[in-house]
Amino acid sequence: MSKDKQFVFGHQNPDTDAIASAISYSYLENKRGENTEAVALGKPNDETQFALDYFGVKAPRVIKSALPEVNKVMLVDHNESQQSVSDIDKVTVTHVVDHHRVNFSKPQPMYYTAKPWGCCCSIIKSLFDKYGVEVPKKIAGMMMSAIISDTLLLKSPTTTPFDKKIIKDLAKIAGVDDIHAYGIKELKAGTNVDDKDAKTLIDTDAKSYTLGGKSIRIAQINVVDLNDITKRKAEVKQAMADENKSEGYDLFLGMVTDVLNSDSDLIAVGDPKLAVEQAFNGKLDADGMMKAPGVVSRKKQVVPPLTKALGKK
Amino acid sequence: MSKDKQFVFGHQNPDTDAIASAISYSYLENKRGENTEAVALGKPNDETQFALDYFGVKAPRVIKSALPEVNKVMLVDHNESQQSVSDIDKVTVTHVVDHHRVNFSKPQPMYYTAKPWGCCCSIIKSLFDKYGVEVPKKIAGMMMSAIISDTLLLKSPTTTPFDKKIIKDLAKIAGVDDIHAYGIKELKAGTNVDDKDAKTLIDTDAKSYTLGGKSIRIAQINVVDLNDITKRKAEVKQAMADENKSEGYDLFLGMVTDVLNSDSDLIAVGDPKLAVEQAFNGKLDADGMMKAPGVVSRKKQVVPPLTKALGKK
Ligand SMILES: [Mn+2]
Ligand SMILES: [Mn+2]
Numbered sequence A, B: 001m002s003k004d005k006q007f008v009f010g011h012q013n014p015d016t017d018a019i020a021s022a023i024s025y026s027y028l029e030n031k032r033g034e035n036t037e038a039v040a041l042g043k044p045n046d047e048t049q050f051a052l053d054y055f056g057v058k059a060p061r062v063i064k065s066a067l068p069e070v071n072k073v074m075l076v077d078h079n080e081s082q083q084s085v086s087d088i089d090k091v092t093v094t095h096v097v098d099h100h101r102v103n104f105s106k107p108q109p110m111y112y113t114a115k116p117w118g119c120c121c122s123i124i125k126s127l128f129d130k131y132g133v134e135v136p137k138k139i140a141g142m143m144m145s146a147i148i149s150d151t152l153l154l155k156s157p158t159t160t161p162f163d164k165k166i167i168k169d170l171a172k173i174a175g176v177d178d179i180h181a182y183g184i185k186e187l188k189a190g191t192n193v194d195d196k197d198a199k200t201l202i203d204t205d206a207k208s209y210t211l212g213g214k215s216i217r218i219a220q221i222n223v224v225d226l227n228d229i230t231k232r233k234a235e236v237k238q239a240m241a242d243e244n245k246s247e248g249y250d251l252f253l254g255m256v257t258d259v260l261n262s263d264s265d266l267i268a269v270g271d272p273k274l275a276v277e278q279a280f281n282g283k284l285d286a287d288g289m290m291k292a293p294g295v296v297s298r299k300k301q302v303v304p305p306l307t308k309a310l311g312k313k
Helices: A016-031 A046-055 A120-130 A137-151 A161-174 A179-189 A198-203 A233-247 A273-280 A298-309 B016-031 B046-055 B120-130 B137-151 B161-174 B179-189 B198-203 B233-247 B273-280 B298-309
Strands: A006-009 A036-038 A072-076 A092-098 A103-105 A111-114 A206-211 A214-223 A251-258 A263-270 A289-292 B006-009 B036-038 B072-076 B092-098 B103-105 B111-114 B206-211 B214-223 B251-258 B263-270 B289-292
Touching: A006 A016, A016 A036, A016 A046, A016 A072, A016 A092, A016 A120, A016 A137, A046 A137, A046 A179, A092 A120, A111 A120, A120 A137, A120 A161, A137 A161, A137 A179, A161 A179, A198 A214, A198 A233, A206 A298, A214 A233, A214 A298, A233 A251, A233 A263, A251 A273, A251 A298, A263 A273, A273 A289, A273 A298, B006 B016, B016 B036, B016 B046, B016 B072, B016 B092, B016 B120, B016 B137, B046 B137, B046 B179, B092 B120, B111 B120, B120 B137, B120 B161, B137 B161, B137 B179, B161 B179, B198 B214, B198 B233, B206 B298, B214 B233, B214 B298, B233 B251, B233 B263, B251 B273, B251 B298, B263 B273, B273 B289, B273 B298
Parallel strands: A006 A036, A006 A072, A072 A092, A092 A111, A214 A251, B006 B036, B006 B072, B072 B092, B092 B111, B214 B251
Antiparallel strands: A103 B103, A111 B111, A206 A214, A251 A263, A263 A289, B206 B214, B251 B263, B263 B289
C-alpha cells in the first residue's frame, strides 16, 4: 500500500530556487519513503530554463491547484499563503522547508524547517547530508544554479558561510569546475529584457505581501545594464499602475537589479510613497524612481525596512 | 567579545515541557557558542516542581518582559504571540523550536524547527545528537519528565515512535530504571486539586487562541479522579465566567483529564457552545459539561476539531 501522493512546490512566479528546491526536496522525500511529485506554480523563467537545459533536467509540470489531485502538500522556498497554490487553505501542509520570514498559520502541527540562509537549496542539501542521501549529478547542478541565482553569485548580503561551502560541494557533484564562469552565463540568461513586454517584466519575479495593512507587490527585474529599463520607464510604470488597479495593490515596487554590479534602481507606483523614501532613506524623483546602491535582496534589504516604515509591529 | 545575551523560554503558564525545553535548549545553544539564559514566564506547577526537586535542578527565574534585558529571544515549546512574553512584538526572535501548530509572523528570516512530535524536549534531544553535544544527567531527567508530562506516559495520541525511543535514551542518561514508576509519581504530583481554589485550577495550564475570529481559552486540569472537579463544578464554572468577563474571552473550555485512564470531561462556559458540540460530536448537559472519552490532547484532539467547527479556513 503506497502512501498518498503529495505535491512539492515552490512559490508563484517561480525562480530557479523555487524550481530546484521542488525537484531536489521531492527526490529526497521519495528516497525517504514518501510518495511525492515535484510541481511548479508557473513556467520556468529564462534563467531557470538555461539551467534546466544545461543539466538536462525536465521542468516540473505546472499546476493551478492542489485539489483534487492531492490533499497534502510540502512547501519549499516559501510559506506565505499569498505566494502559494490557489487552494492552499483547503489542503494539509505536512512539510515546509524555507529561508524566508515565517508568516504562516495552519491548524495542525507539521514539519517546519527554516534557516536564515541565502538559498532554500542550501538547506535542502544539508537535509540530504543529515539523512545520508546522495544528490544525483543533474539535481546538484540545479541546486548549485539556485544558490547562484538567489545570492547573485554569492554577492548578495543574504549569503552565509553555509551557502559558500555548500555551493562548492554541489559544483563538485555536478562536475562544474568554474562556478563563476557558469554563474555569469546563468545570470545573463535571465537578463534578456529587450524582447519582453512591460507586463511580463513586472510579473516574472514578483511577490505579494501585506505589510502594515497595505497590499504591496514587489517585483525584481535582473539586468546587466540598468538603462535597459530606465529607457522604458513610462511603459513599465504604466504596467505597474494597471496591475495596482486590476489586482488591488496599494503599492507596486519594482527593483531593477544590475546583477553584475549588485546595485538596484527602485520604481514606486501607488502609495504610500513616503514609506519607500523612509525605508531607503532617499527621495523618489518625479518618475517615482530612486537609486538604491548595494540593494539586491528583496527579502533582506527591501521587505524588512519597508515593514518597519509601514509601522507593522 | 561575547555575544549579546538572549533569553530562551517556553509558553505562559509553563508546564514541564516549557521549563525543561528552556533549560535544555539554553544549555545546547551555550555549548554551541551562544550566550543565553533559560527563563520562564511563570512559576513551575506542582508536577514540574516535583521533577525539579527529584533531579536537583533550580527553577528558571521568572521574567515579565524581555526588554530591556535582551533584544533577542529564542522560543521553545510555543510560537504564538498570545502565549509568549508580553513584549514579543518588540524583540527579535532568532530561533523557534516547537511541536505545536505554526501561527507565527515576524519580518526577519530566522531558525525555525518544528516537528509534529509528542514533546518539544524530544526535538531538542535530536538537536543535541545532531550537534554532537552530550546531555547532562540532571537535564536528561528534566527532558524525560517533559515527555512523560506531554504524552501522559506515552499514552496520548500525540505520542510518536520518536518520543518512545528518545525517552529511553534520556532515562538511561538520567539513571532512571523504571520510567513507568517514576512517571506515575510525577503525574500524580500534578493532580493535587483539593487544596487549590478554582481560579488557580483554571489558570495553571491554560492557553489562548483566536479561532474563527473568536477568542478562546482552553485550560487542562489533570486529576486522578474526575469527580474531584465534578463535585466543584459550580465554583469552577463561576471562575471561568469571571475570566471570560475580565479577559474578554468568548469561550472558556476546560478539559478535566484523568491522567491514569486517559479520558476527559469537558466544561464549556461562553459561546459558541454549538461549536463545542459539533467538534466533539455530543451534547453539553445543563451544566455545560460533556464526556470526551479518550480525549487527552489539547493540541491534537481539541484545537483542530474546534478550529474546524468554528469555520476557520
Ligand atoms: Mn529562494
Ligand atoms: Mn510541549
